[in-house]
Amino acid sequence: MPQINRFSSRWIIAIIAAISTAMMFVISAPHVSAKEYVPTTGLSPDGNQYSIGWEVPSIQEPAGRSKRATKDYTFETNQLENGMQTLIHIENSEAPTEYRFPLSLPQGAEVIPFSEGSEDAMGVFLNGSLIATIAAPWAIDANGAPLQTSLHIENGTLVQIVEHNSDTAFPVTADPQIDWGWEKTTIKLNKKETQATGAAGGAGAIAAFPWMTVLDATGPVGLAVLAAAGKLGYDAVRAHRNGKCLGIVVSTNVLSHNGGISTFEYSCA
Template sequence: MRTSTHRRKPVRLAIATVSAAVGTAIFGGAVPANADIVTAQTAGVDESATFVEAATGTADIAATVAAAGTPAKAFTATGGGSVTVTAPDRANGTVSATTGEGSSFGLSLPGAEDVEGIKAGTGTVVYTDAATATDIAVQPTTNGGARTLLTLKDDKAPTTQRFELHLPVETEAVDNGEGGYDLIRLGDDGKPAITVGTIDAPWAKDAHGKDIPTRYRLEGNTLVQTVDTQSNTVYPVVADPKFDWGIVTGTLYFNKSETRKAVESGGFLTAAAAMIPGPGAPSAVTIAGWSTMAAIAQRHGKCLKINTWLKPNEYSGGYCR
């Protein structure tokens, strides 16, 4: 057994400059002996939330409720049904998304410290100093996913972080050719795999809103993000892995055997087309175009891929075996 949607571009908003004094004026009157510590902690959480929300915007942050074991749980609806997104109680926990049918995807935060998550701002859960000079934040989003944000506070912060992917059985991550990954559910009885989630291409920005190069690589089920800071980088830097879960795209992936079938049988492609959410069956011309692309991919030692807009392409790696 092998184990382990409509895609959006990463957010590109300028980051506002955040004062280190955020939250320091909200306390007054008589205070307990540990007030300085409490005030500093609150200010740090508020500052971090303000900073990342300036980078991401707040329009798609989902409304959340607190529940046992989590500071924030969101109940969202997608084109594929309902999804419940849960932020972990601690920085070394796992962000999870579960569909109404029970299919679940998780992404472990890279926090080395056992730091409590606190909801602040518009709905951002912040884990301050979860790793060396690094805050982590989680934002459940309205489309059945979540952003997991790294705030690198200074040049002592590690520039490579590792996120463990918790994939359902018969699901795997495949490079989508655009800097991110499609999460595909393997088909039964020789059917192609269909995309049931996505990990968007990463982005990173410094304190002035300047783009910082960043990239992913996949090591087994570990998503590794590297941020290429430089000597002139202005800190803090925010970086964002984002995922969506649930059927939010109909992209099909064919392995080599299925690609061969696509060359040989228009009926096989017609049956595969029924897996793609859309207005109806594709035309004979469309099916012929898919078969032609399958033959091209086969000659190149690659595999067929058909996106949700019925456009065929070739790909390699991952499921193409």
């Protein structure tokens, strides 16, 4: 029978122990999926429940939070009181400048970009009604200085571009964020009202926007509309030239972090 000397047996025992330790690590290590769907669910004032979300690379973590770290960047998704955000932590210049989040929307919903200068970047509409907004993007470097960033939709995917280079102070933080639209008022002008709003220009008076009384755009909503008269006039002219009508989204929560006016164009009869 072959003999195994004491020196060899020690090596064999060490190898077996190493293999066992490695197997235990693999079994207990958290599962990393290529993409994880992170949704937010909201209940509308009329009792309808909706779910909207996107996909991000992530590791499952408790308490409604998911996080995935690489050497170049980290995604961290947090549930908010009125929606959801995914923070992008960019560690160095080797990280990409483009981050893609495939969207999952209620059946029949569409994303409509808001015009330049709007408080939010986009609106999610279902059957013509606003159900959520995608906040205007932001990005800051390690010193808190803002960086160029933008959002757009590409084949059902929300794409955020964050401009950075080797001269940037890292880490950089950016985020796409979605908020439910229950605290916002949506006003859709017809062709005649759109044309009249454009003709009124920057006149900040109810007399210049007679539709405000007809549509009961009073109180905080009315004040916000009048304060944004110049923008509404400009956007109405552009909508009319494009053969469309002007839509206006106004926050009815004056304390909201994204309170203000957003506008969009829509097809109308």
